Amino acid sequence: MSQSDQPMPEASALPYSRSRQLPPYRGIVAVDAKDFTGYPAIEHGMISQAVPQVLQWSFERAGLAEVWHGRRFPASTGDGYVFGFDPAWMPFLIHPWLHTLQEVLTEFNVNSVGTVRIRLRVSLHIGPLPDSGGEFDGNGTPRNDTHRLLDSRPVKAMLAASNESITQVAAILSDRCYDDAVAGGFTGRHPDHFIEVPATVEGKRFDQRAWLYVPAPSGNLYDRRVLGDAVVGEHERAQAAAAEPAAGQADGGRAGSGPVSYRADRGNVNGGGTVHGGQHVTNVEGGQQVTNVEGDQQVTKVRGDYAGRDFVRGDSFGGDYVAGHKAGTVHGNQGDTFHGDKKERRR
CATH class of the missing domain: 2.160.20 (Pectate Lyase C-like)
Structure with missing residues (x-):
């Protein structure tokens, strides 16, 4: 075979080098146990084993066993768990699954008095990820952003500021997830159940708009430690404006x-x-x-x-x-x- 008959080398994966099909869109759910590193090392294995068990119970109780058994690229993160799923199920993960997870964790913690208590942060996102059954499936920017959301200041502060006997779950939704499933009207929760927050991660170049959802809230939802001064200030200004009588005309606010x-x-x-x-x-x-x-x-x-x-x-x-x-x-x-x-x- 002459050199001219040799097949062209396979195109590289360099970005912007050629057009190619997007990977399939997947919903991504990730959870982390609060204060995992604060437990003695002897208990870490117990927590790592208990987290997926609690997740399975909650999916089955919420009538979403199909999502659990069909999960894509599942992985334990030591103090948590992550997997992908068909994004058509996303509205059902927002509700009723998050509420059911709150119930299951409450029962688990009541029955584990004197042993490990588990409270979970949850992040939900949607995006294109490789999913061909390969070893390295599920890696990409949407997966990274899901973990950044999970580590972001608002959801961590929300769980820390709430009552540990009441609030077992604090969830954060990406803006894409919120727009598609909540604002689009597909999930069984009104948009007023969600609080807009600036999701930032200390030491990371990450700053995105996101949405907090707490199935069983306790404490002050508008705590500056949770939402940041900008969001709380906007909320306070909106409250003040609502309390004031209507005044001013279309002439630039001059009194009538x-x-x-x-x-x-x-x-x-x-x-x-x-x-x-x-x-x-x-x-x-x-x-x-x-x-x-x-x-x-x-x-x-x-x-x-x-x-x-x-x-x-x-x-x-x-x-x-x-x-x-x-x-x-x-x-x-x-x-x-x-x-x-x-x-x-x-x-």
Whole structure:
């Protein structure tokens, strides 16, 4: 055979070198036992053996024995377990399986008083992974990300901050998993059961949006140690906005033409800008500064100095009539009679 008849060498696996089919999409589930390294070494083997046993019980009790028996590229991680499955089952792993796993672990821990207690972190993800029955199947970025999610700060902190007698499972879903199964409406849990978190891993270049789900929550779900300041701050701002009455129009948030009322007992009411509409000030003791009030102004029971900047247009009710600049001439009766500037001596 001449050299020209030799077959071309098989294409390498270098990325971006040629187009090829995607591997099949697989759901990936990984679990880790909390504080595994904190147990004496003599108990590590017991925990490694108990974790897959608990998983099998939970899948069978949840009516998902088919998923367990059909698992792809299963592997023990020492303190946990990982395997792939048909992603069509993902909604059922989110619910009811996670809830059933919580129940099975509760029973296991109650019956193992004085011995090992197991609490599990769970991560769920979806992505393309090699799955041809080979020795090295299941390796790829989705598998790596599943383990990163499992080691991320929010799910670890959630399990640590919760009551060990109540919360046995804390799960974290990748954004892809959440979008496909939860936001898509395919799982038996409303999106409000899930909390968005920034998933980061100390010492690793990993930062993704993810979603926490705790079947039996305890403690403070909005703990800053769990969710991070950014997420908690956004939650607090949303709560504050929901508590405030609707205000502002489409003109950039400027107040509408309705009256504006302020109450400042034993203090000051200061206006830093223009108020459009009436202004009603009640029971103010001390100094008061009003800036750029357009419309009616009612002042009741004011004690102390009353100074106005810029201009006041309209009528002022409450027994007094003020016209022009309020720091200048005041016409009318304000309890005592003044003629001219209010800063002059009383008559």
